[in-house]
């Protein structure tokens with residue numbers, strides 16, 4: 001890191017924000033990163049749970065893995081691999097058809113595109129990036145307002161409880177909800193960024209999203225009757241994917257842990273019935289029962305798990321990409337960049353590319369000041 005002189009706030013410690021923050025810091029920009037969550041990762045988080053007898057159970061309950069084709073992203077991922085933050089998940093995957101109760105396709109690992117996972121959890125990459133020299137990370141701090149101070153040519157950030165979080169020369173925001181009516185539906189407050197400040201950001205208004213439920217399961221013994229460690233589910237109204245989380249590199253093998261993903265349609269239906277607010281315990285328990293039932297009915301003689309918990313991702317996947325060419329939104333006059341998977345493609349690779357683009361906009365500008 002060069003001498004850090006210029007202050008930028010990055011909002012969001014998901015992969016797009018974390019990549020952007022680390023690159024800026026490596027280029028001598030001093031960065032403060034804020035996230036409303038308890039820890040880093042966003043939709044690449046890892047969930048820590050305890051079983052009834054106090055055993056620690058870790059689950060990648062968001063993105064289970066990612067693939068990469070873009071050469072810029074491959075080069076970044078290669079560096080993470082050499083630091084031991086990422087490894088390849090080399091196992092056979094398949095597709096299971098619920099109407100015939102059979103695997104219709106089992107792909108040998110060598111014939112699939114490389115599947116990368118964070119080690120020892122999907123959040124390991126963001127965790128490392130958020131703690132690079134020059135990045136000061138603050139968790140449990142939700143941004144409630146981005147205020148542009150014209151006279152001083154600076155940004156002022158306020159927390160959701162109105163606390164003053166400081167002044168910044170530049171800002172990167174990595175969540176589309178900062179300008180969305182969804183923010184108001186969920187929190188009852190106005191969205192943090194006033195769209196009239198940067199009218200070109202109107203594309204951000206109300207990007208459609210797909211929800212998804214993840215069900216975390218732990219079993220005492222391996223589910224050895226299932227011939228693969230990850231499979232897509234065809235012809236099911238409830239399940240779309242199932243992964244054996246404990247088969248990833250660097251995970252504890254003390255118990256066998258699986259994560260199931262619901263179909264988008266199933267999740268949309270539940271959200272339509274229960275609303276956008278945090279789901280109740282009863283809703284999560286009903287969803288957990290229904291998803292487990294579908295898994296058990298695959299006919300592999302799967303025993304009851306000793307641990308079961310459902311999680312709702314209200315905005316799991318953006319349903320539109322708003323900046324495929326530019327890769328991020330950028331207001332040069334106010335030094336404001338917006339990045340995230342919703343700019344390019346609804347996956348980790350798209351989010352990384354967008355974070356790289358936002359860093360390069362700010363880097364170019366701040367380094368010349």
Ligand SMILES: Cc1cc2nc3c(=O)[nH]c(=O)nc-3n(C[C@H](O)[C@H](O)[C@H](O)COP(=O)(O)OP(=O)(O)OC[C@H]3O[C@@H](n4cnc5c(N)ncnc54)[C@H](O)[C@@H]3O)c2cc1C
Pocket residue numbers: 011012013014015016017034035036037041042043044061062063064065066067141142143144174175177178192212214261313315316317339340341342345346347348349351
């Ligand atoms: C169930 C599921 C399965 C998936 N499967 C795959 C897969 O197989 N392969 C793949 O490549 N991708 C997959 N994805 C998608 C992938 O996880 C995302 O594309 C990627 O992680 C998005 O990163 P991001 O940085 O754009 O956003 P996020 O990870 O959502 O980060 C945004 C961050 O901003 C924070 N934030 C938001 N508002 C505020 C505020 N006001 N103040 C402070 N902080 C704030 C949030 O807490 C969050 O940490 C999956 C996602 C889910 C949920």
